[in-house]
Amino acid sequence: MRKLVFSEALLPEGWRRDVRVELDAEGRIAAVVPDSEPGRFIAVPGLPNLHSHAFQRGMAGLTEHAGESEDSFWTWRELMYRFLAHLTPGDVEAIATLAYAEMLEAGFTRVGEFHYLHHAADGAPHADRAEMAARIASAADATGINLTLLPCFYAHGEIGGAPPVPGQRRFLNDLDGYASLVEGSRRAIADLPGAAFGLAPHSLRAATIEEIRVVAAMARPGEPLHIHAAEQVKEVEASVRILGRPPIAALLEAGLIDPRWCLIHATHGTEPELARVAEAGAVVGLCPVTESNLGDGIFPAVAYRAAGGRFGVGTDSNVLISATAELRTLEYSQRLTRRTRNALAPRGGSTGRALWQAAVEGGAQALAAGPAGIVRGAYADFVLLDPTHPVFAAREGDRRLDSLLFASRGGAIREVWVRGARVVEDGIHPLRAAAERRVGAVLARILAA
Incomplete structure (x- = not known):
């Protein structure tokens, strides 16, 4: 069974430290274990x-x-x-x-x-x-x-x-x-x-x-x-x-x-x-x-x-x-x-x-998404925040979410995971550049019509 570990995670009952999340083969959460082992990033539900x-x-x-x-x-x-x-x-x-x-x-x-x-x-x-x-x-x-x-x-x-x-x-x-x-x-x-x-x-x-x-x-x-x-x-x-x-x-x-x-x-x-x-x-x-x-x-x-x-x-x-x-x-x-x-x-x-x-x-x-949040049975869909980002300086728990919503100017979201797979790394989706070029060509054609 695969696992992901987080320095802190927002669970339905509140913030917990050193959270291990175990995943099944379909990318769903099989277990959530706080106070387990430390990770690098802070996790909030997607x-x-x-x-x-x-x-x-x-x-x-x-x-x-x-x-x-x-x-x-x-x-x-x-x-x-x-x-x-x-x-x-x-x-x-x-x-x-x-x-x-x-x-x-x-x-x-x-x-x-x-x-x-x-x-x-x-x-x-x-x-x-x-x-x-x-x-x-x-x-x-x-x-x-x-x-x-x-x-x-x-x-x-x-x-x-x-x-x-x-x-x-x-x-x-x-x-x-x-x-x-x-x-x-x-x-x-x-x-x-x-x-x-x-x-x-x-x-x-x-x-x-x-x-x-x-x-x-x-x-x-x-x-x-x-x-x-x-x-x-x-x-x-x-x-x-x-x-x-x-x-x-x-x-x-x-x-x-x-x-x-x-x-x-x-x-x-x-x-x-x-x-x-x-x-x-x-x-x-x-x-x-x-x-x-x-x-x-x-x-x-x-x-x-x-x-x-x-x-x-x-x-x-x-x-x-x-x-x-x-x-x-x-x-x-x-x-x-x-x-x-x-x-x-x-x-x-x-x-x-x-x-x-x-x-x-x-x-x-x-959206009929199933269980909500970082809980057993939900898809392993996470937004990972970088605790070293300046917007989170000297902040913990809820203060980090407040700062993300009201003070972040970009770069605070480091990774995004969907169904237990990383789809955004260092803030960038791997298809972004190619998708932008393709859409640019589409719009050039339409707007010239």
């Missing part, structure tokens, strides 16, 4: 990235030029449609490979790929409906990241079943086509180590309540369900106008929300709605960097956590891939709105540890 659109990594930095009218999510979306119109399956694989390598360097060890770019540029399905899903699986396999694949059902252009717009044609399926896509996507990850599967009705803008029920019924036991909900004020207003209630209330009143569900964003959920989400045992998927970039608004995280709500974080549009930036932005948004400090920390406790552990636990639930 962070799940519960919401990614990998192809959007190729757009990073391209939407920061003001238009003639006021910019919003909706104007950003039009630019996104124009960009994706040029992407081939090979392009998607190339961009996803770079994004996943960057995620691993940033401390993410599993990605939930909310995958809706299914078809060819003219909207026709590929000969294999799951061609694009297979490209995502190939990128995950090449980089070594754990993948939870979430093929997306998308049928309409607005709440109430309005017709889609031309820019959405690559996303669209009817229920029969989606069922075929789901089965093909399951096959695409069948032999992928560490993979999990779930289903994702895109939103109430893209699927009716009745269609969401059908999609949910396609899920096998243990498979999670993800949906965008209440991200934008315009979306909430349309839901009230057409359905008579906001999106989260509509999902709750339809009896759809339970622990299988992850509500992405939920930015404009009301306090009563979010209390019911918490009571139902669902997870909210927060993407603070993207939500800031798009001007979505600020999720009421303090009230939600007070109600017992579970959350994880995701990189969504991948405009900036950073585990620490997602957690830091979440905390800072609460400080700004509440004019306080350490908003999401327990009284007398560490903000960094509270955020990291909550995101590990909520992300593991939302």
Whole structure:
């Protein structure tokens, strides 16, 4: 039996020294033995990235030029449609490979790929409906990241079943086509180590309540369900106008929300709605960097956590891939709105540890990752910190996580391990340079078109 040893490790019960972790043949943790033997690095559990659109990594930095009218999510979306119109399956694989390598360097060890770019540029399905899903699986396999694949059902252009717009044609399926896509996507990850599967009705803008029920019924036991909900004020207003209630209330009143569900964003959920989400045992998927970039608004995280709500974080549009930036932005948004400090920390406790552990636990639930943290039965997914890095000088335990999230300027994450294999060494993924060159060629071609 293989083993790894750490000078210090963050276990569910807290920090322990001289930790030996024993691994089985599948890269799962067979035993955790504190006070055993010393190691070189500090181990914290790898962070799940519960919401990614990998192809959007190729757009990073391209939407920061003001238009003639006021910019919003909706104007950003039009630019996104124009960009994706040029992407081939090979392009998607190339961009996803770079994004996943960057995620691993940033401390993410599993990605939930909310995958809706299914078809060819003219909207026709590929000969294999799951061609694009297979490209995502190939990128995950090449980089070594754990993948939870979430093929997306998308049928309409607005709440109430309005017709889609031309820019959405690559996303669209009817229920029969989606069922075929789901089965093909399951096959695409069948032999992928560490993979999990779930289903994702895109939103109430893209699927009716009745269609969401059908999609949910396609899920096998243990498979999670993800949906965008209440991200934008315009979306909430349309839901009230057409359905008579906001999106989260509509999902709750339809009896759809339970622990299988992850509500992405939920930015404009009301306090009563979010209390019911918490009571139902669902997870909210927060993407603070993207939500800031798009001007979505600020999720009421303090009230939600007070109600017992579970959350994880995701990189969504991948405009900036950073585990620490997602957690830091979440905390800072609460400080700004509440004019306080350490908003999401327990009284007398560490903000960094509270955020990291909550995101590990909520992300593991939302991505069907199995046991959360450095515990027996979990995958051996670790982020290793260098105790000699200046940001950790004269710090121990929780102070190190606080410094990682709020004071690190790079270099603090030395290694990342997934399923007991080292995938990042000295802070760099081995595929990064080649992936950057490949994506550079892709973007040069697309942007010259």
